[in-house]
Amino acid sequence: MNRRGAALIIGVTMLVGACTADSDSPASVSDRSIECPEIAAGFDEWAVAGFSGTIAISTGGREDCSFAYGDTTITTDTVFSVGSITKSFTAAAIFALVDDGKLSIDDRAGDLVPDLGGPVADVTVAQLLTHTSGLTGNHGSDEQPLGRDEALAAISNLGVAFAPGSDVLYSNAGYTLLALIIEETSGMSYRDFMVTRVLRLPDGHVAGGFWEAGPHWALDGNGGLAMTTRDLASWTHALFTGQVVSPEAVERIRTPVFDVGDGTSETPGWVALDDKVFGEPGLAAAGGGDSTGHNAVVVWLPSSERVVAMASNTAKVTAEELLRAVGPALVAGDPLPTPRDDEVALDPGALDAVVGRYELDSGGSFEVSSRDSRLVVTAAGPDAVPALFPIPDDIGASRIAEHEADVLALLAGATDEGRDERKALETDIGTLDDVELAGTLFDDGDLRTYVTVTSGSETAVVWYALDEEGSVAAVEITDGLPSRSFVSTTGGFRPDDPSASEPTITFDDNRMTLSGPDGATTTTAARSAR
Structure with a gap:
């Protein structure tokens, strides 16, 4: 999209000197001049955390800095x-x-x-x-x-x-x-x-x-x-x-x-x-x-x-x-902030101990699994998805509810666009028997409402981003419900995303608690760990 x-x-505001860099790996940069070491060092840390790409900065048409990060094929x-x-x-x-x-x-x-x-x-x-x-x-x-x-x-x-x-x-x-x-x-x-x-x-x-x-x-x-x-x-x-x-x-x-x-x-x-x-x-x-x-x-x-x-x-x-x-x-002219570096190693058995299904009293649920020393949490339900993916403060609950209602109305086929959308979906997955709301998150500048659609014995997960008038801005049939990876810290788990700090997750007495900007969401284990 x-x-x-x-x-x-x-x-x-960039007040930097001249530097040029190409990288052989996310953590390695060569051929860098000394005029902007603090900025260069800061970008290096973000490359270690996962930034893969290039950066170019100029003043008055003159190139000040250019950086390249990623695998050996990426240059400036x-x-x-x-x-x-x-x-x-x-x-x-x-x-x-x-x-x-x-x-x-x-x-x-x-x-x-x-x-x-x-x-x-x-x-x-x-x-x-x-x-x-x-x-x-x-x-x-x-x-x-x-x-x-x-x-x-x-x-x-x-x-x-x-x-x-x-x-x-x-x-x-x-x-x-x-x-x-x-x-x-x-x-x-x-x-x-x-x-x-x-x-x-x-x-x-x-x-x-x-x-x-x-x-x-x-x-x-x-x-x-x-x-x-x-x-x-x-x-x-x-x-x-x-x-x-x-x-x-x-x-x-x-x-x-x-x-x-x-x-x-x-x-x-x-x-x-x-x-x-x-x-x-x-x-x-x-x-x-x-x-x-x-x-x-x-x-x-x-x-x-x-x-x-x-x-x-x-x-x-x-x-x-x-x-x-x-x-x-x-x-402010300060050194670049670096990504969070509070991850601690966790015994695989400790991860396995919290794997399972956790349910909200309001009906939503979370499926917790482990992969590559990370905790993977998958959300299902309009109450669960925003807890896993906190919505920005400037997007109110009424806007989310309106977006979800518009998506369901679209898939009900009451308009020409809705009928066209149903036809397109049925071309991919078969005749629609049921559409169930799975939740909404904010990503890539848009609200995305997930739905689970059923055709016979088959199900698929689809998300929709609608414009302000309720028309389809983007749509994607996904691999599954929205999920997020977390790393272990001394106080629990945080997102495996160096640019995000919430929600944090803790486990206690067969309960999982997600703490975000709007407070804590507590769930109860419905299925024991493997």
Whole structure:
């Protein structure tokens, strides 16, 4: 699923010297200069904890630091999928056409793409750029081969959830429509225009290319690009200093358009962040979560002309999680915080002693197993999943309940989208006999509601992420109910995730207690340890 996620980014001000590093292993870095040893040492610790990917930092267009971590194949020149950061490039392409006099951002989409139908034909280019068109629903799955005509027909069939310009609703389909507009007005294919006009850096080097060969109009415009973090940082500086589009266009791109109300505002292709986040106004974009398993983030601090770009290829510590973890210290000019290092060895017999099933009085349950000296806990039930995966404070219980109700209503098939979704599920697993709510967690910037679906004697677990209007933003048939790995500490168990500290787990008198930000959840063993 391509998504933005930039609202999750916390501030980061980089005051660093020059250093360059490639790694042979997560714990080994070579060829590093001495100007930023504290920052380098901090990143090394996060690599040991599980970050695998690259980091590039620049000031004024000059590369300050670049790091690479992971196996021996990862260097600072490794290419990563950048997911929804592609939207920043698509927005730049639109303004390049504005510079050429080929279109205006006030033009109607239907006037620019004659074959476009449905209510989206009346929205403007500006509304598509800032996710204020109201376009709701998806036009295709990320990895689904999809031709241009099929994508255009699917977008024409999508609805508009509110009066365009009156609210914000994130839309991948809206950016694919922008790619179709680029193709119609430029006289070139979308990809050719991007390579020849938008991706080319001032030195003539082309910053990246497309991850899939195609036809992939499910991704084109909204999430198909791949590049190195060094090129991403270079391109970001070039964009905002008027070397990709005109200074007038840059001003339109960087100027907040729609205030979301949480310190962020929509701009064309980016999220604008107020000075409470960075200490100075900034812009950010992030993406990932599709089948590549990659995650990427880039931030631009205009007053200092600083760029930081990160990309990762594992879920252990993602690029966005790393930025969240180190941001406050970087803002303060302090050494980077290091991951928690309180794990203690535990006799396998002690793990086996707590293996079993634990039940909540309210109906949910946890299945506890051991694997590779880790405790693995699997949650089942709307009461159990949030205890295992604490929900952020800014997401209330009412929002979770609404999301769960919308998922169940969708799978009841009362709407056209719901009937289509049931049909798609039944193609994969057979006729649906029952749908049972399994719980909701927050991951990758979205609420994900898990359901167990039954077809005859077969069952499958599926999660859904819905947009604000209740349409499907992402869906996945999973390997099972949500689970989490924990390591042993002197006081019990904590998540095997260096960027997370809750919940903690303790065992006492045949009970398991999960302690999180909302208090303690106590369960009773229903099945003894093996």
